[in-house]
Amino acid sequence: MQAVRSATHPSAAGHAVRALLFDTFGTVVDWRAGIVREVAPFLSRHGISGRAEDFADGWRERYQPAMQRVRAGERSFVRLDVIHRENLEDLLVAWGAEPGELPAGELDDLTRAWHRLDPWPDAIEGLRRLRERFVVAPLSNGNIALLTNMAKRAGLPWDCILGAEVVRAYKPDPRAYLDTAEVLGLAPSECMMVAAHNDDLAAAASVGLRTAFVRRPTEHGPTQATDLEPTGAWDHVVSDFVELAASLR
Known part of the structure; x- marks a missing residue:
């Protein structure tokens, strides 16, 4: 990991921002297009009727409720890969399929579709520019293997892989933000959360992180009818990562 260096962007607490922490699904990568791409042939191959777009949306809709069980203490922490697989099987049942009758290897591979998502067109160039002055890392609910495989495939230039599995807490649990800052040896105000989701930024801001809203x-x-515009007084509002890099010069 590159050395953590100060930048000339002081926070309200007087600290310079030194690390940019990125939500990943939807902010860095286009999860919906990637999941649709892999779901479509799976549904066709197994004679499951329905639109791949609807299947992808249904899979994603199960994401937060499943993590909430962990946040609420109803189950122990498990990796997002486990949650994605459980949600896939639940969704297949809802679509009239029987997961136990489908090849387990195919279900494993489809679960790993979340490892193979493509970045938004500006993401790699923007991250490279931002990395010249800041530590850049995901602060994602994705697990380490998922985020590492995604970065290797897509060429995402992270300095390190951070997120839920590192701190054993799913956003928007305050520990996800505070413990990530602590792992980097930084105060919360020395970290900036970058996300396309207002609720993520609100949670980060509530525990002292700086914020940047990226329109996706x-x-x-x-x-899409949500998160089209900022709903809070975020520190930066931009259309892409390249614009964010320019605004932080």
Whole structure:
């Protein structure tokens, strides 16, 4: 990991921002297009009727409720890969399929579709520019293997892999943000959360992180109705990572 260096962007507490922490699904990578791409042939191959877009949306809709069981203490922490596999099987049942009758290897491979998502067009160039002055790392609910495989495939230039599995807490649990800052040896105000989701930024800001909202108006497809604009007084509001790099000069 590169040395943690100060930058000339003081926070309200007087600390310079030294690390940029990125939500990943939807902010760095286009999860919906990637999941649709891999779901479509799977549904066709097994004669499961329905649109791949609807299947992808249904899989994603199970994401937060499943993690909430961990946040609420109803179950011990498990990796997101485990949650994705459980949600896939639950979704297949809802679509009239029987997971036990499908090849386990295919279900394993489809679960790993979340490891093979493509970055938004600006992501790699923007991260490279930002990495010249800041530590850049994911602060994602994704697990270490998932985020590492994604970065290797897509060429995401992270300095290190951080997130839920490192701190054993899923966002927006305050520990996800505070313990990540602590892992880096930084105060919360020395870290900036970068996300396309207002609720993520609100949670980060509530425990002292700086914030940057990135517009991703097609994360949920062409009819997206959420997170089109900032809903809080975030420190930066930009259209992409390249613009963020310019605003932090």
